[in-house]
Amino acid sequence: MASKINKPKLIHDGKRLDGRGPDELREIKIEAGILKNANGSAYLEWGKNRIIAAVYGPKEVMPKHFADPNAAIIKCRYSMAPFSSLEEHGRSGQNRRAVEISKVIKEVFENVVVLNEYPNSEIDIFMEVLQSDGSTRAACINAAAVALASAGIPMKDMVYGVSVGKVDGEICVDVDMLEDNYSDADMPLAISHRDDRILLLQMDGDMSNEEIGRGFDMAVEAGKKIRELQREALLAMYKGV
């Protein structure tokens, strides 16, 4: 977290530094099926974030002793390109943060993918952050969900990710890098489309119960737009039915 000494004022007259209101998302663009060699893939632009997700499988588990005879296993790799951010990232492979994010994203998808259809096999999800500008784990979840659906992996439901933060004492949705660095708290969420089930909730900083509740409501409201964009991206693959 950045130093609070030189903390800039992040909200002026109710507007954030990039001109958004507290409940507004950055511009999002999703494209599905962009990689020929993957079973499923997606490219996502979310503000200045640029993310590619690819899905391979179901395929043979390697190493074999990881195999579950009753269900498929999911392997997830979140990775930031060395040129993705202002600071150094990814120069010497995965760091602690990437391992943690890979783990929590894997657990999100274990809740929605119908794993028992493919016993003894694995499904690989790769997420590469080409350019980062805050809320990359939420952005990766959105890209990976589209990539999984485009790979034909059976899922009970679709998932979207969105982050909520407390910026200058105000609850804001979709925090960018600057807001994230100087925020009082930030809370990435992953939520299922149909029944608004929370599949991921992490929090850094302090928020009251009331603020968390308000943040969740704002995330669900903002999620309606993300849901539509995910659907549009998948439907665009099959124009002309």
Add this chain to the structure above:
Amino acid sequence: MKKIILPGDALPDDLAVAHYTCINNGSVVSKVVGVYDDERKEIVPLEGAWHPRVGSSIVGIIASVGRNTCSIDLKHSSYGILVNDKMSRYSPKVGDVIESVVRSIERKNVPVMDRARLIDGSSWLVYVKPSKIPRVLGRNNSMLKQIEELTQTRIIVGLNGFVAISGKGINPAVASIRKIESEAHTSGLTDKIKDMLLSMKE
């Protein structure tokens, strides 16, 4: 009417027993991206891996040969097992392309075959996404027969995705299969392929 459905999309309750659906929070939902036909009450998936079933014809490549069994690469999550047929003259070798029929499915979703026929070495082997194979075959194999007739080829289709093509017009046959794969979700494909092959002949 046909419409595209995505994972989690609600479907009528009488589809509860259909493939590609599941029950989520008390309602029947789709598990896959597919086309739902509400008149015929069926879902055709647009993407997805092959599910081995007894009786499915397959085309595979022999990956290893053992004393009594061979492993077959089917581009599936696990290798298939071919039980060596002692009565057959054919002795399998690594790299051979064979066609066979799934006789049983083992507990770990491993397809087991007991008889195989060697596919001619001059054949071309192409891989098509298994979800697109039904369009390559067409209704009552109409598409397949049409391509074979117009290109003077013999095409062996494995439901696992491998397609072996032999004969005169291999290139147009491959081109038509690739076109079917990319436009599998559209209607009127048989006529489109016919036009394409006729224009290639001229």
